[in-house]
Amino acid sequence: MILKVFSLVALLAGFGSAALAAEGKLSIGTEGAYPPWSMADAAGNVTGFDADVGNLLCTKLNMECHFVVQAFDGLIPALKAKRFDVIISGMSITEERKKEINFSVGYAELANMFVVPKTSELAGLKEIDPLLRGLAGKTVGVQTGTTHARFIEKRLPTVNLKTYDTLDNMQIDLATGRIDAAFADASALQDFLAKPDGKDFQFVDVKIQSSFDASLGEGIGVGIAKENTALKAKIDKALCELVADGSVGKASVKWFKIDISRPCN
Template structure:
């Protein structure tokens, strides 16, 4: 490539406010789980839909880039990001201090509640107090998705529970419905999705809502995961996210997928 062509490519990248690695192909490559409805669902052809896909596509529109999604198991997202398999993570990922040791995050753009699901009529199902819930989990098999804040929360706050981790939400729900678990812990939207299925008919939410203010392990809301050295990309994403929240686009998407506005104003 001639010097003129190199200079043109560099100028184009600067115009987008992104480094050349991101702008070279005119696309933003996004890592997402693809198996966590309604955040992220991938079909057999790799097409991704859900709230995470909406966030990614809205960001790409703002940055005037094409989106390309890469499906990756949740607990492998951060290693894959740092290995430069993709540019950012958008996968319902909560901002936590532990994750900040490995990657950087955008501003928080959404937050959600978390709840347990247990068999109807069980001792857990009737609990309404968080301390009683913690005590009641002693010796019980609690299902969580591996690598999540839910796993960290149970491990820290319910040390006498038998923590059972799964690669995907579907695997956890299969074991719950078949009686191999006493309860599951996840975000409210995922739990409601399970309860709406035929296999969730005999289960109910435990009436204790656990939000991100309850414990540091649950993080500071959802953020876009970014490599620590991608400061220009982070700045552009932050600007775009704040605009999407302010103009109502983020809230409109969350209403579609969650039937409520989980968007979070920039702080």
């Protein structure tokens, strides 16, 4: 289902906080520039896995979805400012983020990977320790405000870290040789490799799961304001049911070709 975007400007100017609390409506913050998780086109339509999860939730809760596109690093401040009700944007659950907002149960998880030129000495590595050692002194691109940025800062202090506001800008620099490697979840980088600009690049065959380091989070969850405990309880119940009945898995196969759903504990 294609969902129309409500711009942040329109939301602030025309709807206000009363609309956010309107009965039967759920306002969802998402990045809109992180395929295949969340994509917003020029006409204001949001598609992707995040949109499908949002739509599944709204159907389960008998609510109407409205998506608000917001830069990823501004999603948590905007949620705390009550500009929307929840965040659904491929956001990993981390201890640092949990200090500011609550999260639903984790409903998905995907491996994190590096992409490098096929000619790179890193391209043939298959174990994590040699990969981390080999990245020393390299310039690595990540998206601002992500768990990938925190992982590099924590585990690879000798790396020249370069941050980007969008995945597209990072991929442009990778394609033009301004960075030696890019680090993101495998699904997002797969989209780059499928493009003409990605023909001379490949994954390093090392999948880094969140269990490897706490900085990579505890799976993907819905971000919810700390005071909104009633909504969290409803979303947790709905997500567990949607994972259990295969709905989230089916949506993930549609976008990622694999089931990345994460069962409730």
